[in-house]
Amino acid sequence: MTPKQRLRSAVVLTAALACVLTACGGDTGSSAGDGPVDANGVRTGPGVTDSTITLGVLTDLSGPYGPLGRSVLQAERLYADQVNARGGVCGRKLKLLVRDHGYDVETAVGQYREMEPKVAAMPGLLGSTIINALLDSIEIDDLMTTSLGYSSALLGQPALTIIDATxxxxxxxxxxxxxxxxxxxxxxxxxxxxxxxxxxxxxxxxxxxxxxxxxxxxxxxxxxxxxxxxxxxxxxxxxxxxxxxxxxxxxxxxxxxxxxxxxxxxxxxxxxxxxxxxxxxxxxxxxxxxxxxxxxxxPTPAMTSDTAEVRKLVADYRRRYPGDPLDQGLETGHNTMAVAVQDLKSACEAKDLSRAGIIAAHRRQKRFDPGLGPVLDFSDPWRPSATQSxxxxxxxxxxxxxxxxxxxxxxxxxxxxxxxx
CATH class of the missing domain: 3.40.50.2300 (Response regulator)
Incomplete structure (x- = not known):
C-alpha cells in the first residue's frame, strides 16, 4: 500500500467513526442542527437567503494571470445570468461575490476571511500558492470550492474539487x-x-x-x-x-x-x-x-470544435463581450459554473442547501456532462474528475x-x- 493509499484509508476510517459518533446519515448527510429550514422544507446555510444564493469568486484580475482570470470570470457571469434568466436555482437567483487578489497571498487570505461568511460555495479560486494557503480554512469552513489550479497534489480534499484532468x-x-x-x-x-x-x-x-x-x-x-x-x-x-x-x-x-x-x-x-x-x-x-x-x-476542446455547446458559448460570449478576446478560459468558466449549478440543483432536490448539503451533492455527481469536455465524475475526491485530454x-x-x-x-x-x- 502506498503512503497516499494509507492516508486515504485513514481518512475513510476517520469519517466513518465521526459518522457513528454524531449519528449522521439520512438522505442529505446533514445533521438536524446544520441551519434554518425555509418554507419549502429546504435547509439553508451561509450565503443562502429566500431570494438569492451567493457564490464566491476569488481570482486574479490585475496580476500575472489577469487575462485568464477575466476570461474565466466573464464566462462564469454569462452562465449565471443565463441560469437566472431561466428562473435561477431552487427559487433563488444566483449572485456572484468577486474579489481580485492580484496573485498576492496575504491579500487573498484577508479577502477570503471577508467573503467566507457571505457565500454558499466558491466556484472559482485561482492561484496554486493561494489555494495552498487557504486549504485548511476551506476544509474547516466546509466551503465547497473549485480549484483553478490543477495539481493532483490537491486531490483528497472533500470540500475542494478540480474540474477536468490534472x-x-x-x-x-x-x-x-x-x-x-x-x-x-x-x-x-x-x-x-x-x-x-x-x-x-x-x-x-x-x-x-x-x-x-x-x-x-x-x-x-x-x-x-x-x-x-x-x-x-x-x-x-x-x-x-x-x-x-x-x-x-x-x-x-x-x-x-x-x-x-x-x-x-x-x-x-x-x-x-x-x-x-x-x-x-x-x-x-x-x-x-x-x-x-x-x-x-x-483538458477541454479547442474553441473551433464543431460541438453545439462550443458554438453556443462563442456566440453568446461575443454578444455579451464584443471585442474581448476568446481563449480557453471561457471553457473553464463555463464548466466551473455548470458544475456549481448542478451541485445546487442536486442539493435543492435533497432539501439541503447547507454547506454540508452542497458538498454531499457535489460528491454524488458521477456522470455530469458540462457540455465542454469529458464527462466528469466527482464521487471520489482522490481521483481526477476526468482522465481524458x-x-x-x-x-x-x-x-x-x-x-x-x-x-x-x-x-x-x-x-x-x-x-x-
Missing amino acids: YDVDMINGFSYLADTQGLRRGDRIGFIYLEGDYGNNARRGARFVADERGMTLVEKKVGPTRKDLSEEVRELGEAGVKAVLISTSPPQTASAVGAAAAGGLDVPFLGSAVGYDPRLLETPAAPALLKMLQLVA YIVKPAQGVPGGLAGVRDAFRAPVLEKYLAIL
Whole structure:
C-alpha cells in the first residue's frame, strides 16, 4: 500500500467513526442542527437567503494571470445570468461575490476571511500558492470550492474539487501521444522545461512516469516564474541531443523557448501544457515558430470544435463581450459554473442547501456532462474528475487561437499511473 493509499484509508476510517459518533446519515448527510429550514422544507446555510444564493469568486484580475482570470470570470457571469434568466436555482437567483487578489497571498487570505461568511460555495479560486494557503480554512469552513489550479497534489480534499484532468494526467496523455506520433523510441532523450511550483512539478511527475515506462531519458530544466529568456535552456537541450521537448511554463516562457529553438536550429516537436499558452502570443515575433513547432495537451476542446455547446458559448460570449478576446478560459468558466449549478440543483432536490448539503451533492455527481469536455465524475475526491485530454495547436484567425488535432482520448498507460497516484 502506498503512503497516499494509507492516508486515504485513514481518512475513510476517520469519517466513518465521526459518522457513528454524531449519528449522521439520512438522505442529505446533514445533521438536524446544520441551519434554518425555509418554507419549502429546504435547509439553508451561509450565503443562502429566500431570494438569492451567493457564490464566491476569488481570482486574479490585475496580476500575472489577469487575462485568464477575466476570461474565466466573464464566462462564469454569462452562465449565471443565463441560469437566472431561466428562473435561477431552487427559487433563488444566483449572485456572484468577486474579489481580485492580484496573485498576492496575504491579500487573498484577508479577502477570503471577508467573503467566507457571505457565500454558499466558491466556484472559482485561482492561484496554486493561494489555494495552498487557504486549504485548511476551506476544509474547516466546509466551503465547497473549485480549484483553478490543477495539481493532483490537491486531490483528497472533500470540500475542494478540480474540474477536468490534472496537470500530470494531461502530461501522461500528451507525452504518450507525442511518442506515438513522432516515432520516439526507447533510449531517446526528451527535453522538459518546467516552471517551479505546483503546476510544473505536477506536470513533471507525469512526464517522468511516461519516460520511465518507455525507457527514455528526461533532460530537465527548471525555471523560475520571473525568468523571461529561455534561450540558454533551449541551447543546453540541443547540445544534449533531445528528440522532442515537453514544456510546462507560463505563456511568455513558452513563446521564448519555442522561438529560441527555431532561431537556434533545434528543429524538434514541442508539446506544451495548455495553461502555458495564450492566443495573444500569435501577435508576437514568436508566432511563426509556435504555429510550426508547438502542440498542446488540453483538458477541454479547442474553441473551433464543431460541438453545439462550443458554438453556443462563442456566440453568446461575443454578444455579451464584443471585442474581448476568446481563449480557453471561457471553457473553464463555463464548466466551473455548470458544475456549481448542478451541485445546487442536486442539493435543492435533497432539501439541503447547507454547506454540508452542497458538498454531499457535489460528491454524488458521477456522470455530469458540462457540455465542454469529458464527462466528469466527482464521487471520489482522490481521483481526477476526468482522465481524458485533447491535443490542440496554435492557429491564426480562429476563436481562441487554437485548432483541434485529436479529440478526447486517454493513454493506455494512464490506468497504471492512477493506481499508484
